[in-house]
Amino acid sequence: MERARRLAYRGIVRRLVNESKRHRNGEITPHHVPSVVPHAPARYISSLSPYLSNNHHRSVTLPKHHHHQTRPISVEAVKPGDTFPRRHNSATPDEQAHMAKYCGYDHIDSLVDDTVPKQIRIDSMKFSKFDGGLTESQMIAHMTELAAKNKVFKSFIGMGYYNTHVPTVIIRNILENPAWYTQYTPYQAEISQGRLESLLNFQTMITDLTGLPMSNASLLDEGTAAAEAMAMCNNIQKGKKKTFVIASNCHPQTIEICKTRADGFDLKVVTKDLKEIDYSCGDVCGVLVQYPGTEGEVLDYGEFVKNAHANGVKVVMATDLLALTVLKPPGEFGADIVVGSAQSVDSTGKPALRMAMQTREQHIRRDKATSNICTAQALLANMAAMYAVYHGPAGLKSIAERVHGLAGIFSLGLKKLGVAEVQDLPYFDTVKIKCTDAHAIADAAVKSEMNLRVVDSNTITASFDETTTLDDVDKLFKVFASGKPVPFTAESLAPEVQNSIPSNLTRESPYLTHPIFNMYHTEHELLRYIHKLANKDLSLCHSMIPLGSCTMKLNATTEMMPVSWPSFTDIHPFAPIDQAQGYQEMFSTLGDLLCTITGFDSLSLQPNAGASGEYTGLMVIREYHRSRGDHHRNVCIIPVSAHGTNPASAAMCGMKIITVGTDAKGNINMEEVRKAAEDNKDSLAALMVTYPSTHGVYEETIDEICKIIHDNGGQVYMDGANMNAQVGLTSPGFIGADVCHLNLHKTFCIPHGGGGPGMGPIGVKKHLAPFLPSHPVIPTGGFPQPEKTEPLGPIAAAPWGSALILPISYSYIAMMGSGGLTEASKIAILNANYMAKRLEKHFPVLFRGANGTVAHEFIIDLRGFKNTAGIEAEDVAKRLMDYGFHAPTMSFPVSGTLMIEPTESESKAELDRFCDTLISIREEIAQIEKGNADVQNNVLKGAPHSPAMLMSDTWKKPYSREYAAFPTPWLRSAKFWPTTGRVDNVYGDRKLVCTLLPEEEQVAAAVSA
Template sequence: MMRRFALRPLQMFAGARFAHDDYINRHIGPNEAETAEMLKTLGATTLDEFIAKAIPANIVRPPMKEFKALSEKDALSHLRHLMSKNKLHKSLIGQGYYDAILPPVIQRNVLENPNWYTPYTPYQAEISQGRLESLLNYQTMITDITKMPIANASLLDQATAASEAMYAAFQAHKGKRAKFFVSSTCFQSTIEMLRTRAAPLGIEVVVGDVASVDLADPSLSGILVQTPDATGAVHDFTDLFAKAKQKGVFNCCGGDLLAMCVTKPPGEMGADIVLGSAQRFGIPLGYGGPHAAFFAVRDDLKRSLPGRLIGVSKDANGEIAIRMALQTREQHIKRDRATSNICTAQALLANMSAFYGIYHGQDGLVEIANSVHLKAKTLAIGMESAGHEVVSKSFFDTVTVKLNSVAPSEFVARCAERGVVVAADLAGGSVTIALDEATMESHVTSLLEAAGLQQPVYKNLEALARQRAGFATEVARKSPFLQQRVFKSYQNEHELMRYIQRLSRKDYGLTHGAIPLGSCTMKLNAAATMIPMSWPEVNGLHPLVPDDHSRGYSAMCLDLEQKLKEVTGFAAVSLQPNSGAQGEYAGLRVIRAYHASKGEGHRDVCLIPQSAHGTNPASAVLAGMKIVVVKCLPDGRIDVKDLEENCKKHAKQLACVMITYPSTYGVFDSDIVTCTTMVHEHGGQVYIDGANLNAMVGVTGPGFFGGDVCHINMHKTFSIPHGGGGPGMGPIAVREHLAPFLPNSALGPKVGGSQSFGQVSQAPYGSASILSISYMLMTMLGSSGLRRCTEYAILNANYLRKRLEQHYPILFVGDTGCVAHEFIIDVRGFKKSANVEAEDVAKRLMDYGLHAPTLSFPVAGTLMIEPTESESKYELDRIADALISIREEIAQIERGEQPTENNVLKNAPHTARVVTAADWTRPYTRQLAAYPSSHTVLEKYWPTVSRIDGAYGDRNLICSCVGIESYKD
């Protein structure tokens, strides 16, 4: 991409400054006195001294290039100046993106509410009932509108969902049918993504006219069609799908939720998989994201469904409770047996779309759909009146027009003069115009004026449009939808606001306390970084606008790339991958493309240590690689001898090694340089999983100990909110020799390398709008602040480790006795001594008002703790005090003072309903159950359900609702 602009110097934004304006002082938890006390506990006098002890000397980096921190006010002013370079014209480009109206009640109470954007994935379902209910509503909305039996809790984007559909068809035939047909009228980004994803698995993607598909081809696994398609045409694929089923061919259909409100849904046509984007249900454009994709399947595919599935179960008291169903299917658990590398969703956006559906209900959605369709018909009649030919005879919201008296380029220019952007096929002489909920009469009038219609009178054209059918009667929807109580009860603002708040009260987020999940990094989501998400300059841009419309985004992304290069020590960055798993996949495809460019495309062996992050094997499988596991030593380090043996054994086929650093065991491996050097000597590349980059920024980096490529979990290192299970971003950084192979985009700005392997996200910059969050954080912290965050992440973890090591075994420590930013406590011995397991400890922590650490990962029966740099010493001590108190509760069982079954741990968590019940027959007091510490007396957090029976829910799978109130009735 051409970069023809310069950044305004940051210094010009700096006004009067005081010490308390330094944001680093707001972001770091412990103050100066607390830091000194913590260092004393660890036997150190200064932070520099302690960090020098914790980090292996041979990987320490030189100081980062300095860039000064701005105050929150100045950083907002700086970003606003950048984003003012964007042109906010009305975009009618389509291609899967449409302007939408986000109801203010949802914007204020969900998007801008930390009770919704700070919780993590609902692994502890008892304290996640609010967002789980909302995601169940989302799944129900999708199944109802698509008329499919089951839907997941969202995927990353529509193009990724299409890839998952192709995978499903391929796997259903056990890889024996390796051809997949795609209609040429699907969105171009979808077609490009399918080609990218198919290549390493040997799947042949055939793109063509659906009328020409040979369903009798014995190698054909599935077909993907779309309605309405990219030209706007509405189809009924009932006959096609029936013929395909007879041949055992999977029917995959891209669809539009708003169109399905008034047109025949693919589920009624016989589709096996229906996919698309929920973006137009109230989600801003955001220059490409984040947006929730929907993915719905026939019932017998539910156990191979990619992503997350929310289901209804019951708790220990027989009450209805919700949790993630079939959790053992998650791809980071299946590792090299994975059929997908998706391990997250777009939960925050899915929840917003669910509330949009609840707010409008069936009647409101049908009204919106009819309004959009009427505008499209009005435009079509006006275009015909101007002498042009409307190509789409059956359409919903998108009209393709063959221009007769004006060249497409001239029409586009005239539209631009009127503040409207449209898509043109210059060679074909046509334009495609996609209307939406936010399209106004003035926009349609401007389009008709640009087409040469003199003084169009909208009302007259609209009157004619009302008499015209935009699509055939047989394609019209006849079945009702969203008839459940939840979609009929909250259609005034008062009631929806109360429902949203009622759900949020059932959830535990960073608003309540620390979420010390190891490997997941739940740090502070600074309020100032979130403010731009509500700016039109940030959330109002279509991802395919002309380059001169997105100069603000280009400037921000260029500066962000420079900062990420400095952080990692690498030469080039791609911001496209929109999750950590997508970053892994992109990095591995870059490595494979590099080997192929050297005539070594046969290199396909990926070495993965036991300590690596769980999605690594899944991503490697999808990149067409063969997995070889490398052993780890008892202290958590990579077994160098085993690595060497595998390097020698697979030298001719060695593509790369994937190393999570510091490891998922929470260790800075002192042998890392030896390991990376060894792989290079045998012709391989080194992939560093950047899941734990937050333990390296400013003190080391992948480029300083032999890495060639890494992905960056922006939500973990640079504070993009997890939103209850997504969104995230996973950019990759590479050495110079890998830069030519970075991912590109079929449409929009050219962001990739000269020899790009393809596309990994639907939009050129992935979920671009949330990059502004990380950019703001980095701008407010400055280079020295970024390093300070790393130092305190390591300090806080080691302080907690020191406080707990006399009470629990610490599973792995480094050579110096220190851990990195996280550590694992081993509770496996309590199974024998007290019949207590890690899950019991996790559930009991809820009674103490705390979120449990990561449970049974990466080692079964353990707890992995990561406090982050943002937690204060008070909060660290609250965690330590609770775990020490629980250890004494275990000791009471060990001493025979409490029974091994009916005790305070086995019965945890305790709800208000349980402890206030008339009958209390348990061998411990109500007070011990509900108020086990002084902290809980000050502020009590109540789980809303008792321990959930997950196995019951999996045996009796219910993944949509008739309104959760109905279950309770």
């Protein structure tokens, strides 16, 4: 028997030479068969299925073999095997056919035709480049070519941007680790304890270094953070004082961003030299200063702050964290700042972390929100926190002293050379030099592959950082010596260097004293700490994250790889453009691709978050109206079904908001739109609309809505949150929108990173292109650039926003090609409709389109269960954690509902697993409705169930521990454990904690729990 089996197997292998070709060409359809050849590769077995019996006890009959038979090799057989769309779009053709049939359609295209209104469908989408899509290996080769076009010169530019030696243990285990970069914003605290602890570390680091009691976890960048602080100063004064003063020693990009933002708030920004600032007008709400200054000076702000406070003025100080390890912190001068995080407890009384504003402020307060920020820079904040944990206070101070020492050596050397005048004011890392021809010196430095900052024709600054070496300083000496011999070396000058910082500005207070910053200084220990935190958090590594409107897509490894290449990471944002030609080519091509996708004429890459894109788009509309003399156009119509940040963004632009409702089917009420537009036709600025709507449907009247707005003198702003349902099928420009922002961290695969980073570029029609934002340091505009420009001021601190993460979206689009992207949109629609169909017998599906289908997301209504079983949406959300899933978007846009978006990247098996989970939870609710489970003490109210709860000595629940933890069989092979019980939100709202508790308090809290 064994010999017969071996002979049969040999015949099978020989046969594979020819038959596998037919299998790849689709001539043989794989079927599931028993493994009669136990050790043969699975792909071989499937291709042999026509020849294998389904009965193990029957003999295997093989066709007659002809030794000399040959067949031509097909073209398909020699095509590359690493094509990308089939990796990204998970549903196989057979699965697509099955799901379409389940939804009542003979094909996926029939479903899509019934879902997307015919009047807004485009025939096809075709790219001028990458139309067929690059393979993964071709993409890596292409990005390598682009990287080679960038020139990584040694940067001494400074201006808030400095190179750092990021410890490789942090790069590999956070930046390049999907367990960190695919996490969602920590709104579900019970499965977010790891990143919340890391963000609390970050906040503790910030408060310690600044000497202030409160800190938030992350904004966007220094410039926009300063603008947020300006808005806070305005709010504190309740808008009664309308002047904000900025010291001229601030970075130029920060000054200009504040000016742009102030315009929407009707604030007057005044820039003055520090010595000329006075508050005699009585109209100043706040003042912004830089510490150290943009040209390096370190000043004593003690009397300045006292004077400001005496006049009722808040002081905002922009600073450098590394400098604060050796400089007197802003808090000791009396500077002002607000924001924070929170600590809470779970259902067992155990300490737990949660966000201070657990529900997005924008969705609650809408146009009254203090900010429109949703996506921030959480991933980078976590990296910064780990950098502080790894180095500790002594390590950070050592780095700072070394940087200051290198600046001191350079300053002393220039004095000895006698070729330039060095500023005598105290400095930390930046040396200011007066010379006869700054441009000539800068040009000479470029020839030695170094970049200096030219302030004006007679002023240069040189900023030093952690990556600067003594050799770099020697090269600078040669540049300034203009070819003359340098009679010393940087190393030889070191013993002569004196500390530039006077004693009254030297930091004496301790910082980073908490044990967390003093115990993980070896790689082994930090590695374990990083993984300990990651293991507490659910990410896309574990299961689908079905968040409606947030689109948690696959972040493919090939897309992510260039993000950590030095040829992209080590270029200063203000480096000369001719040194960043790889970046420029990518920007230009990406702009062209995104214009094709959106149907627009030009695109700005500067907004570095989705909400920032909203703000930018509205400001562009505002500038357009003003260019035509229509300064009075300030009314913005916003449907209640629009995305939650829309009203906040419009308010930031100084617009008056008129809300219109929806009809019984969830569609925008056409009569209300018409009336609002016609009643305000003389002052109408814009309509903000999300499409498909946040109700998960393609509204049939969207083109008519656009026409109504245009007929009444307004512009149409389309929120790009749901672009994943448009790409390749329709486009904002084709529908009739004038401007649209794109959440690259949604539709175009930039990972969410626990709350960021993101990007929100905007596309515009030709008439709006001249007003796209520029930048005061590196002028920019749209891609392609219009002939005539009247640019808006800067929106972000860097000319092209968070440029380093653009390779992710660029690679995604280039590998998918136009066909792959179109197919992705179709599958996203198919997946949502398949799930809605599976769930409709168990949960009401709240809204549907004209033909009974949904778009790429859908809403299930849980409101009825409050009456029948005492169960609310939060109970279902928490019970999902026990099944190993993140909850869908909860109670938005309708309270008491769940909005589910599967994306195209999830397999049918994962969709089914999630549906099975919700169906299982529905049965748990049914047990309460039938009286078989207690209304107050049941498995949903008790969820989530942490290991500590399940292993406690006492168990007083009316259901078993086993059922609480393992409600379905699959959990026994792969279980994600929530690390805490349900967090007490009321307690968290009342107990604001912004930093790590002292160790003894943490121990006491744990003991009492």
